[in-house]
Amino acid sequence: MSISFETIEQTLSLWMRQACAAVFPGADLAALPLNVVATTDASFGDYQCNAAMSVAKLLKMKPRDVAQAIVDRAGCPVGVERIEIAGPGFLNFHLSADWLARRLEAVQTDARLGVPAAGQGKTVILDYSSPNVAKPMHIGHIRSTVIGNALDRLHRFLGWRVLADNHLGDWGTQFGLLMLGFRTFADPTAYEASPIEELERVYVASYNRSKEDENWKNAARAELVKLQQGDAENRELWRSFIEHSLREFERIYQRLNVKFDLVRGESFYNDKLPGVIVMLQENGLAEESDGALIIKLEAEKLTPCIVRKSDGGYNYATTDIATVLNRAEEFKPDAVIYVTDERQQLHFKQFFTVCRKLGVTTRLEHIWFGLMRLPEGTFSTREGNVIKLDRLLDEAESRALALVQQSSPDMPPAQQREVARCVGLGAVKYADLSQNPQSLVTFTWDKALALDGNSAPYLQYAYARIASVQDKYRERFPVGDPLAQPIQLADPLERALAVKLLRFPDIVLRAAANFRPNQLADYLFDLAQTYSTFYQNVPFLKAEAGVRESRVRLCDITAKTLRCGLNLLGIETPDRI
């Protein structure tokens, strides 16, 4: 069953706006921030509002007088026991325990846990992961993939129609070097055994030679031109590179539980590029410069955007413009979101600006994240110092397995491996999702594979403990039915847990709106900590009947929230750990 809820912040904020309008008729409050938000500290109540300060400024009154007027004349919204005025004019809302309990009861039987379907009827295209063909996926790809996938899951859960598109790098100058290298250096046996590894080796060899051999460089360029002109043999080779790469990528995506709705590489748009140029010219945007076709963006204080090279070839920008035009026409999305690393910020600014000039009104967002680097500096395929994604995941699973074997020696080995898989993968994903995407990341094994503290295993452990409590309850009280008993919030630890649980919908909305999965991760960790304190200090199975059922219900809602939240981050929750 699914009930349509307004979130608590939405309800209280709306009430506040109406209250201010009623108490101060005639004042133009439309532009003022009157939002009610969760408090940072329980001593300030459950929710707080700073409206009095902004209203006071507008009306040239004292903030405390404004706050007092609101409290005196507007009363309290439903569910709020009292509103206190604190400090310079903060309004602190204290929710009634009874209202919290009734609300939790409704959430418990709601399939969406009270999260509104805010994206209903809207479409978003998510462009993420997008690895380059013929190169192995390495730890640098994990951020785009994991963050993009979390945004995918968040939006889908909120009711958006999501089209996840893997915009593969399957076209471009690297193919000249790759083809020439392949014909010269490739070892058929190695290629058969491990195509991507061999392609990578071949590419690096070819690239290195091009740096010192001008003829080699020219020959590579000739191969590229042949490919672009549709030469059958090069075309076939190119196709086989893509095929092998996709098979390899697919294996890793399955491992990460990542699914795409569309896999349209850059080459998909090849035949649309001349049309884009014509369009740019017709709009008077493009001009010749040193043989290339460029779009000047001086008014926007951006460097020019090159849309056709002097040799007649097209650029990244041209493909991206064609892609947006195509997406807008075919899918009519409300938004197109790109998840890439920080180095592409300028490119996206230029390209979005050009799209606007072409009359594209679709919301375009570039969600960039800090480049992953090694303690000794950046890494690249060419340098050969990459850490493959497979190796990272293998290492994660084997570290987790050691831990599982140690703490659950009686578990059957097959189950130990399955738990280790969930825990190891969860740890890797969580390491990326729990911090601000834009922060700079230096890769270290211990950080990426942390299994304690603020980590996925901590959350998974909390979840597994609840599953165990529920089993024990059924064992000892086979005729008991928690849902038949009301939730009671007498103990402060129960109340604290209840308040935290009911924040979930607002957190999910915010994490999606800000494109910041770490805000959800933060919340889940906080929730798990609150639960662990509750678990440690409040008995449930030994509590008297009634209280016992109420607490088991709190456990159940916590489990559902953890599972739902972790699932939104792409992290699994085994029942045993």
Add this chain to the structure above:
RNA sequence: GCUCCCGUAGCUCAACUGGACAGAGCAUGGGAUUUCUAAUCCCAAGGUCGCAGGUUCGAGUCCUGCCGGGAGCGCCA
């Protein structure tokens, strides 16, 4: 030279986009288990939020300058 990010406890990171005495984890020291999974919990210690000004009732958050780190800046993607 110009543009964009970042600088918070010994270490790794938060801080709901301008709100209350800046919070966690790790590491350190102390404590809790005959009882629901100790991969846990409780307590302690740890800070001039890079520096200097400014705006504001209020600044880690906004503005200016400087210092330090990263990234980008016409035919790569």
